Amino acid sequence: MKTHHLFYLLVGLSFLFCSNTDIQAAGKLRAGSAKINITPPSTRYPVHDSLYARSLILDAGSVRIGFLTYDSGNGSDAFIESLKKKFNLNELFFCQSHDHSGASGTKEWTEANFTKVLDEASKNMFDATLSGGHRSFPSLSFNRLIVRDDGHARESWFADDHYRYINRERLPHGPVDNSVGVIRIDDANGNPRILIMNYACHPDVIWNNFEVSGDYVGYATRYTEEAFGNKIHCLFVNGAAGNQAPLFKDGGRQGPDDPRKANYDLIERMGKLLSIETVKLAKELYPNPYDEASVKVKTDSLTFTGRFDKTQKRTPHFSVVAINNRYVFSVVPGEFFIKFQLDWKNELSQYGLVPFFFGYATSGGSSPGYVPDVRSSALGGFGADQGGGQIEVGAGERVMIKQLENYYILSGLMRDKPGPGEHRLDDGTILP
Secondary structure (H helix, E strand, C coil), rough: EEEECCCCCCCCCCCCCCCCCCCCCCCCCCEEEEEEEECCCCCCCEEECCEEEEEEEEECCCCEEEEECCCCCCCCCCHHHHHHHHCCCEEEEEEECCCCCCCCHHHHHHHHHHHHHHHHHHHEEEEEEEEEEEEEECEEECCCCCCCCCCCCCECCCCCCCCCHCCCCCCCCCCCCCCEEEEEEEEEEEEEEEEEEECCCCCECCCCCCCCCCCHHHHHHHHHHHHHHCCEEEEEEEEEEEEEECCCCCCCCCCCCHHHHHHHHHHHHHHHHHHHHHHHHHHHHHCCCCCCCEEEEEEECCEEEEECCCCCEECCCCCCCEEEECCEEECCCCCCHHHHHHHHHHHHHHHCCEEEEEECCEEEEEECEEEHHHHHHHHCCCCCCCCCECCCCCCCHHHHHHHHHHHHHHCCCCCCCCCCCCCCCCCCCEEC
């Protein structure tokens, strides 16, 4: 278990379409959050447990950004831009949990609720401090693309002589990321007010349940809020979960009239286990009073074709955020495969940095859909090579290389001209 801390979070993000922009700011941190029930008033299927949206606004100096995490719904580029203008935000990220048992209301109803939860956050700002880190624990997920005898991968829902349907034996196929990331935001008195839970796994413990549910995310966030006396808001942000499935898995019902009930004990169990680890870490975090608050942010975009349909064009936007010259966030849209998260964290953590990977997070541009790494593209399977909607091979690597390049530009290490090449002797003499 490894814990890292940071004192102030000062984040600013802004971009022009198909361009790259960086914003740097320093100053006092203020934060605000809110929570709202977004279960539609009328749903096709019965409601087992409610759906929620949670907001977070961070204000530092001249920079003001927002996060909106939600179990169900959507938002257009125009809507995101209108919210940015309404709440004077440099950037706004819509972070969907990717819940497979959600239910959406009408466009007007959803937009009204998303606007309301951001409005409440903007009216409840407080002076804040921030800390964050990671905690490793026995994995709750597995890689659902399993390599078979012919060398290609097939999905966990494709049974053969070796592997049973949907991995009922809970074999820990990899790669996975068996750690949870937590960001804790306190008020000026040191009381926790907001947590961000960052974990990479599809919220589809129960699929085809024909009921409305927030899946394990709903239980994990609820239990975490209860552990702090319901005096906090817990925002869930998924990671690179494109090929990550929960080890707790129910095969689903055959239809809404199937007398067999969905096994919600599995959802509750996974949610509780994730919450336990989140709470353990959150209670160990504290702000570092010696950190010098700073933020360096760069937002970029790249254009890709489709893998099989070359007429397709995708222009996803993505951001890298460097905080206090140690805490580095990769914020990307779409369903990236787990290798990108593992590589990002491994690349930066070896230099004393504390990296986070926020997937399914959009602030504009077109969605890349599933984003497999090159090896996964070759092995194949759902999200890797099935169907005609895949993005071109190597797109994910190009995005992450650009993220790394942009981080090193922000850090000041990437020179724009050749570095010095002289020799310096032991006595201090410099030779050309």
